Amino acid sequence: MQEWKDGTKYVGEWKFDKANGFGRLIYANGDVFEGSWEDDMAHGHGRYCHADGTVYDGEWFQDKQEGWGTETWPDGARYDG
Numbered sequence: 001m002q003e004w005k006d007g008t009k010y011v012g013e014w015k016f017d018k019a020n021g022f023g024r025l026i027y028a029n030g031d032v033f034e035g036s037w038e039d040d041m042a043h044g045h046g047r048y049c050h051a052d053g054t055v056y057d058g059e060w061f062q063d064k065q066e067g068w069g070t071e072t073w074p075d076g077a078r079y080d081g
Contacts, residue, residue, distance in 0.1 A: 004028075012037065035060065 003009040012023020019025075019037040026032050035046020041063040042048075048056045048065075058069015071079045 038062075 001009060001011045007028035008026065010019055010023055010025045012019060012025075013021030015021065018040045020039065021037060022035070023037050024032065024034040030051030031049065033042055033046055033048045035042060036044030038044070042060040043062060044060060045058070046060050053074035055072045056065060056069055057072075058065065059067030061067065068081070
């Protein structure tokens with residue numbers, strides 16, 4: 001586990017002193033990313049849950065949402081694409 005001064009913490013797999021494999025990043029603001037990591041970046045499939053209840057579940061490429069995914073908002077609205 002790694003924890004930063006602001007309270008953000010990463011719990012998961014490491015390789016060459018970087019987040020690689022499956023892991024969970026819990027931000028100080030309450031947001032949580034859980035999924036695949038490559039060289040300290042979200043990469044592959046992951047789920048990002050915002051503190052406000054918005055959730056993105058889908059593909060990531062070098063720390064950016066890219067590829068197929070679903071965004072769901074607290075009011076039940078949803079986008080697939």
